[in-house]
Amino acid sequence: MTNICVTGIWHQGTVVSACLADLGNTVFGVCDERTAALLNAGQPPVHEPALPEIIQRNLEAGRLRYTTDLAEGLAEAEFVFICTDTPVDANDDSDLSSIYGLAENIGHHLHNDIVLCVTAQVPIGTSQHLAQIVRSLAPARACTVAYIPEFLRLGIAVETFRQADRFVIGCDEPNVAARVAALYQPLGRPIVYTDVRSAEMAKHASNAFLSTSISFINEIANLCEALDADATEVARILKLDQRIGRHAFLSPGLGFAGGTLGRELRALQKLGAARQMPTPLMDAVLQINGGRVQLVGHRLSTVLGSLEGCQVGVLGLTYKAGTSTLRRAISLDIVRHLVGKGAIVKAFDPLANLEEVADLPPMQMCSDPYQVAEGSRALVLITEWSDIGLLDLHRLRALMGGDVFLDTRNFFDPGRMTQAGFRYLGIGR
Numbered sequence: 001m002t003n004i005c006v007t008g009i010w011h012q013g014t015v016v017s018a019c020l021a022d023l024g025n026t027v028f029g030v031c032d033e034r035t036a037a038l039l040n041a042g043q044p045p046v047h048e049p050a051l052p053e054i055i056q057r058n059l060e061a062g063r064l065r066y067t068t069d070l071a072e073g074l075a076e077a078e079f080v081f082i083c084t085d086t087p088v089d090a091n092d093d094s095d096l097s098s099i100y101g102l103a104e105n106i107g108h109h110l111h112n113d114i115v116l117c118v119t120a121q122v123p124i125g126t127s128q129h130l131a132q133i134v135r136s137l138a139p140a141r142a143c144t145v146a147y148i149p150e151f152l153r154l155g156i157a158v159e160t161f162r163q164a165d166r167f168v169i170g171c172d173e174p175n176v177a178a179r180v181a182a183l184y185q186p187l188g189r190p191i192v193y194t195d196v197r198s199a200e201m202a203k204h205a206s207n208a209f210l211s212t213s214i215s216f217i218n219e220i221a222n223l224c225e226a227l228d229a230d231a232t233e234v235a236r237i238l239k240l241d242q243r244i245g246r247h248a249f250l251s252p253g254l255g256f257a258g259g260t261l262g263r264e265l266r267a268l269q270k271l272g273a274a275r276q277m278p279t280p281l282m283d284a285v286l287q288i289n290g291g292r293v294q295l296v297g298h299r300l301s302t303v304l305g306s307l308e309g310c311q312v313g314v315l316g317l318t319y320k321a322g323t324s325t326l327r328r329a330i331s332l333d334i335v336r337h338l339v340g341k342g343a344i345v346k347a348f349d350p351l352a353n354l355e356e357v358a359d360l361p362p363m364q365m366c367s368d369p370y371q372v373a374e375g376s377r378a379l380v381l382i383t384e385w386s387d388i389g390l391l392d393l394h395r396l397r398a399l400m401g402g403d404v405f406l407d408t409r410n411f412f413d414p415g416r417m418t419q420a421g422f423r424y425l426g427i428g429r
Contacts, residue, residue: 001026002183005077007102008084008120009035009066011046011325012150015157016083016119018044018054021064023186028073029066039066047324047351050158071109079183080106082130083150084120088328092262093270096122103130107137115176116143119150121260123267124200127170146171146180147196149203155322166190170199207264208282213249214256215288221252221428231428232410252428254382254408255292257319257330262286293333297341299406299425300378308342311401313376315369316383317349324351331382335361348372350385370399377402384411393420 002025006017009031021027029036035045042056058064067073074080082102087095099120106116116134118127131145147170153160167184171177172195181191194202221231235250244250256262265282272279301307317331318324326332335345345363348371354360366372373379373396381388388411397403397420405412405422410429417424 002078003076004028004079004081004183005030005073006081006083007031007070007073007106008082008099009039009045010085011048011154011157012085012119012152013081013083014039014044014046014055015048015051015152015161016081016150017066018051018058018064019158019161020183021058021061022054023183025063025183026076027058027064028077029064030070030073031066031068033068036066036068046154047322047353048155048157049322054158070105074106074109074111074114077112077114079117079180080114081117082120086121086263088263088266092266094121094123094263094267096126099126099130100133103133104137107134110134110138110141110143113142114144115180116145117180118145118147121149121203121263122200124197124204124271127196127200144171144173144176145196146176147199147203148180149199149206151206154320154325162187164189166192168192168194168199168202170194170196170202172196204264204268207261208268208285210249211256211261211265211289212281212285214251214253214261215285217250217252218255218292218428219288224252224428232426234428252410252426253292254295254330254334254427255289257328262289293330293337295427296334296380296382296406296408297337297343300338300343300380300404301341303404303423303425304377304402306342307338309344310342310378311344311346311376312338313369313372313379313400314345314347314363315349315372315379315381315388316385317347317352318383321384322351322386324353326352326354326357329383332357332361334380334382335363339363346372346376349383370395373397373399375399375401378404378406380406381409381411384409393417393422397421 004020004025004027006013006029009029017027017029042052044051084099116131127145127147131143134143149168169177169181177193224231231252238244238250239246239248265286268282269279319329338345339362346366347363348366348369403423406425408427410426414424
């Protein structure tokens with residue numbers, strides 16, 4: 001049994017703290033008073049399947065506790081995690097001030113030797129800088145750093161932790177790397193050892209590759225729409241190539257929302273600019289993705305004409321299916337764009353935490369999808385939810401004041417939607 005302190009608690013920190021406790025460790029999570037109260041009552045700050053049960057089980061077993069007192073969390077800790085979900089601005093530029101602040105607080109309260117485990121999404125070189133901050137404030141204590149890039153996915157975060165494709169241990173001291181790896185070994189997943197900077201760059205490169213795949217298939221989708229081809233069929237054929245693979249990010253749609261992927265591209269752009277090295281691929285990926293916000297308004301204007309005074313119903317708002325967060329959700333930018341074109345927007349989402357966002361766009365929130373459909377000339381699916389497949393499509397269509405259904409997820413079968421009376425529009429098909 002190992003003593004662990006996890007700082008920077010929101011989505012990533014909650015999953016990491018709960019899952020490490022579930023492996024038999026004693027874990028203190030350090031966070032603000034409101035978050036600590038919620039978590040000690042078994043309620044995570046972001047909806048995530050299976051997570052409440054894991055938290056409750058480990059609270060009851062005495063292996064997990066959340067506190068506002070960093071000194072308490074650090075008191076017997078051998079490993080201290082910085083798991084902050086790194087804030088970004090409107091341009092996806094990272095704000096590392098809160099992460100540096102955590103390192104300073106750890107240094108001020110540290111009374112024992114630790115391994116500083118950084119899982120937050122940070123630019124290359126940051127992890128070593130964080131350790132230097134801790135050492136400068138606690139010179140009598142040993143602080144070795146390891147960077148462990150997390151590849152958690154909202155909505156399936158517990159699954160992607162427990163069934164990780166690999167755990168990467170970036171540490172410049174082999175004996176310390178082995179100690180960190182021992183935390184994850186009970187899961188039986190592949191473990192990759194490397195140096196700190198290579199681990200940080202691997203996180204950048206992984207997300208940049210995924211971003212590139214998304215922008216690639218969306219550019220293909222644009223061509224497919226113009227040339228009467230089906231991008232979903234094209235993607236299916238591509239995935240049968242072993243050099244590409246069946247899990248490739250090749251789903252035509254709205255592109256990637258801000259935050260995780262955009263942050264990495266901006267970081268690589270900045271790293272290149274600082275060394276006078278151009279990054280034309282990263283520039284192009286961001287340019288293609290940036291245009292996806294206008295896609296919904298453009299498609300609706302093409303089939304309906306002016307959207308002035310036109311009621312549009314939006315189905316699903318959250319950042320991803322299966323989660324409650326609206327932080328950097330593309331849906332909000334789409335609603336703003338529609339409203340800017342004169343549309344009246346109604347919306348429904350069964351999980352969305354509206355309190356997270358201070359500047360919600362003007363829209364009427366509805367209690368169910370059928371209320372959204374009433375009087376709407378068009379419906380737009382942005383984010384699916386668990387039982388969306390149970391929708392009564394004929395009832396939905398009958399309540400509308402029009403017949404357009406824009407499916408940005410390519411979730412529904414076009415033939416079934418046509419039979420229900422919709423003028424069905426997919427992405428790239």
